[in-house]
Amino acid sequence: MKKANLMVTLIALGAVAWAVPAIKVQAATPNAVLTAPQDEPAAQEAEAQTFTGQIMNHDGKYSLQGEDGKTYQLDNQDKAKEFDGKKVKVMGTLDEENMTISVKEIEEAEA
Secondary structure (H helix, E strand, C coil): CHHHHHHHHHHHHHHHHHHHHHHHHHHHCHHHCCCCCCCHHHHHCCCCEEEEEEEEEECCEEEEEECCCCEEEECCHHHHHCCCCCEEEEEEEEECCCCEEEEEEEEECCC
């Protein structure tokens, strides 16, 4: 009886000792690394929006004084300069944390 228990224990330990290195090797292979799907970055991009208001010059920096009462910084100062003091529509994406619009297009708004 003792020999049978000893034999079963040895077989079980041998099986475990054989399986553990195989598991470690699989975890270390490059194929085990998970990657994000290719289309995921596009899903994270903010959608373009239209903002309306007036382009204002504050100490040489152009911003949009929105009709909603908020002031938005504009990342394209050269384009904004063309519309200084005018009512405009700005198409772009908003970085809410910094209140900055990444400008795609600016056009003069209808009166």
